[in-house]
Amino acid sequence: MTVNASVGPTLQFWYARLLTRYRRKARALEVFRAVVRDQPRHHRAWSCIGFLLAENEQLEPAAQAFERARALEPRDGPANFNAGYMLQRLGRHAQALEYFGCALELDRNMGRAWYASGISLVRLGQLADAVPKFEEAARLQPLDPRPGYQLAAIWHRHGDLDKLRLEYERVRKLDPRVAERIRLDFGANPD
Helix, strand or coil: CCCCCCCCHHHHHHHHHHHHHCCCHHHHHHHHHHHHHHCCCCHHHHHHHHHHHHHCCCHHHHHHHHHHHHHHCCCCHHHHHHHHHHHHHCCCHHHHHHHHHHHHHHCCCCHHHHHHHHHHHHHCCCHHHHHHHHHHHHHHCCCCCHHHHHHHHHHHHHCCHHHHHHHHHHHHHHCHHHHHHHHHHHCCCCC
16 A cells, blocks of 8 residues: 555654554654655654664664764754664764763753663773763663663673672562672672
8 A cells, every 4th residue: 555645754653553552563664764755754753664674773874863863853862872883783882971961961861861871881992981871870760770780891891890799689689580690790799
């Protein structure tokens, strides 16, 4: 089925969202692309294109779509985060940090941006700078054990066994499987 050319971009956008919901993602991508052909400044359609491309592991085009969405609406925190996340997946950590920083300027409570910032800092070898990012992610997302795992890895690298044990205990209360990974990967024992 084709979308009538007389149907406006807004209706096409919602039709594509419906297609996505019903897992007709290839067709949804076609319709989102039609939306941005008709209305190139439709930042939400660009974001949807980015998500669909990322799901297909087309990371570079996904990053470009998210960057386009961010450029069109720089005050959109999730658009900044998504652009940064794609860049992070592409290994462009310094550039990803810029986008995560923009996302955090817009929403200081975006735990995933704090966590992602920490990951990029670790990849850049800036462990000391990553610690407060993971701590803030853990504070904002108290049920997520991933920041704790990353902190345990840093404490292990620094040889700080007391902090490693504390992190192990904190994570053990959240997710015993992640705590077991900490124990196995870093030798953290409660004793």
